[in-house]
Amino acid sequence: MKFETGKRGLLINILSLIVFTIVWQILVILARNDIFNIPFIRLRDIPTPVETWYALVGSMFTRIYGPSFTYGIINHVYASLQRVIQGGIIAFIIGVPVGIGVGYSKFLGNLFNPIIEIVRNMPPMAWIPLSIFIFVSGGSIFIVFIGVVFPIILNTIQGVKSTDSRLIDAAKTLGASESMIVKKVVIPSAFPSIITGLRIGIGVGWMAIVAAEMVIRSPVGLGYFIWNMGDLGRYSEMVAGMVVIGVIGYIMNISILLLQRRFINWVD
Amino acid sequence: MKNLMKILFVVIIAIFVAGCLENKKTPEVSMPINLVKMSGQEMIQRLGTGEIAGFIMWEPYPAIAVTKEDGKYLVLSGKIWKDHPCCVVAYDDDWYKKTNNSDEILKRMALSQLKSVEYINNAKQSDSPDHDQLINYTMQFGQMTDPVAANLSLADVEFVYNTNVAGTTTFIQRIQDFGIFDPNKWNLSGYKNASDYANSLVTNNYVDWAVNNKDENVSKIALKEPVNIRYAYLVNDIHELPFYIGWQKGYYRDLGINIVIAEGAPFQNGAFEMQQGFKANTVDVGSLGIPPVIIHRINSNDFSNDDTRVGVIAGMNNEGSVIVVANNITSLKDLQGKTVGFPGPGTIQHVLFLMEADKEGLKVSY
Numbered sequence: 001m002k003f004e005t006g007k008r009g010l011l012i013n014i015l016s017l018i019v020f021t022i023v024w025q026i027l028v029i030l031a032r033n034d035i036f037n038i039p040f041i042r043l044r045d046i047p048t049p050v051e052t053w054y055a056l057v058g059s060m061f062t063r064i065y066g067p068s069f070t071y072g073i074i075n076h077v078y079a080s081l082q083r084v085i086q087g088g089i090i091a092f093i094i095g096v097p098v099g100i101g102v103g104y105s106k107f108l109g110n111l112f113n114p115i116i117e118i119v120r121n122m123p124p125m126a127w128i129p130l131s132i133f134i135f136v137s138g139g140s141i142f143i144v145f146i147g148v149v150f151p152i153i154l155n156t157i158q159g160v161k162s163t164d165s166r167l168i169d170a171a172k173t174l175g176a177s178e179s180m181i182v183k184k185v186v187i188p189s190a191f192p193s194i195i196t197g198l199r200i201g202i203g204v205g206w207m208a209i210v211a212a213e214m215v216i217r218s219p220v221g222l223g224y225f226i227w228n229m230g231d232l233g234r235y236s237e238m239v240a241g242m243v244v245i246g247v248i249g250y251i252m253n254i255s256i257l258l259l260q261r262r263f264i265n266w267v268d
Numbered sequence: 269m270k271n272l273m274k275i276l277f278v279v280i281i282a283i284f285v286a287g288c289l290e291n292k293k294t295p296e297v298s299m300p301i302n303l304v305k306m307s308g309q310e311m312i313q314r315l316g317t318g319e320i321a322g323f324i325m326w327e328p329y330p331a332i333a334v335t336k337e338d339g340k341y342l343v344l345s346g347k348i349w350k351d352h353p354c355c356v357v358a359y360d361d362d363w364y365k366k367t368n369n370s371d372e373i374l375k376r377m378a379l380s381q382l383k384s385v386e387y388i389n390n391a392k393q394s395d396s397p398d399h400d401q402l403i404n405y406t407m408q409f410g411q412m413t414d415p416v417a418a419n420l421s422l423a424d425v426e427f428v429y430n431t432n433v434a435g436t437t438t439f440i441q442r443i444q445d446f447g448i449f450d451p452n453k454w455n456l457s458g459y460k461n462a463s464d465y466a467n468s469l470v471t472n473n474y475v476d477w478a479v480n481n482k483d484e485n486v487s488k489i490a491l492k493e494p495v496n497i498r499y500a501y502l503v504n505d506i507h508e509l510p511f512y513i514g515w516q517k518g519y520y521r522d523l524g525i526n527i528v529i530a531e532g533a534p535f536q537n538g539a540f541e542m543q544q545g546f547k548a549n550t551v552d553v554g555s556l557g558i559p560p561v562i563i564h565r566i567n568s569n570d571f572s573n574d575d576t577r578v579g580v581i582a583g584m585n586n587e588g589s590v591i592v593v594a595n596n597i598t599s600l601k602d603l604q605g606k607t608v609g610f611p612g613p614g615t616i617q618h619v620l621f622l623m624e625a626d627k628e629g630l631k632v633s634y
Contacts, residue, residue: 044570065447067625069300069633219302219633231539231613233567234450
């Protein structure tokens, strides 16, 4: 993802968001006044950005109406983020060693490659029905794990394979053991690639968690929130939830990018 | 750009910290009972495996769970609110306006409803010659295999054909108290209060006509030209047995109405029937719980063309929902902090559960 940097780039970024919001507002208002309509789409039923904003503010924190206790968006974000982080950590702990093993050893590569190639082509959403039945709890964490682990494994393999063979040879010449070579040469060389895998994986995991929360039963989570609001016909809150999903996904992506640039400064 | 990233990074950390603090706050309010949406089949299965502590659902699911000994009845909805209205027969206002003889059709829909209810109420008696036939219909409609469960499921459902304006007003009031209406949409609706809204929603004329004509010769009052009615109902809901009886025994057909099952029916819950059926104009007449009708005629309606406007012409049943719990649960208080299945937000079971929790001073999250 390349952005034009500097003030001009930032200005264009902000302008594009403003224009998008204005176009959204105008389209809905035109449809509501029967001036313009896109066939087969009930544009008039889409909440305007202004309605969405008010819904977002109104549902940010827990609301209590008599016995009814409605969790705030903040609780739902927290629950979803927690699941993504837990799934991401498990995927990292399993994915990196598997990726290094498969990338470094030809034997392990031949052994595991067919399994990885088949399983990675099953999208995380395809695992949802099975996880409903096999997990008593934590099914959605598993869905995140599936989403995150394969980008990590594949990027780790790629990172390991692209290690400069001269560096490995040099280490061997200096008498380094296999485990030393992996620890001191292969892993540092593959690390940027591993982090790229993590970034892609977290993006997939975030999308998967929202789908999983719609199906796997849990009282909190952004997927559950937007589904519930849709059931109640509270469409402004539903769209506010969707916007939050998008914004959090974006923030997570650039946060990892930021960390990558900050801590892996030996890579371009 | 770097600064923007830093700001966004701080924002995500702030949300996470705020979420932690907000979550910590929750128990201080008292541990809520967590309602989680699921299908009736799933409720029975998950209660059996201990994944949920209970559920609130329409019959026959409670009866099936109890006969399988996976749980027990904790509260019958008749104890929450005696004779509360439940499912009703509703028509789509767009269909009503564009159909020439819609009033005549609705009168006959109400008459068929009346005949079915009378049949069921007679056949419910175990010494009735029709009892076995009724149990067979119940098992077919509820997709049951156990006649004991079928009998049990009929016991707490009160089949009716009358409309209930007072009960509807109470439901509207409670739905307002529980913060379920979209405040902007409520303002757009122009209703002054719950009673004003209930009176606009419910019409007694059709049932009155049915009562006056119930002993007339059917061939005399049948529609001259038979019409097709796209009908929607809820999946495996014993409350709507009068519809199934009227359809199977040919009451509709004899009155000149051909029932065509609407696209998407049977629906998983009333919210779906309102949003995907009535609003999308794929349903002419249907049966569903009164709360989804009340909620979605406001929340899902586009008031510039009133596309989700429906009218209630007859009752289907009173009572008939049950809070079923695991065998170790003895009161609603025991459900605090636990997960309880329900058919979805805005369903009658949701509103009834909130009402019961309110009586007990408990909180319910969904």
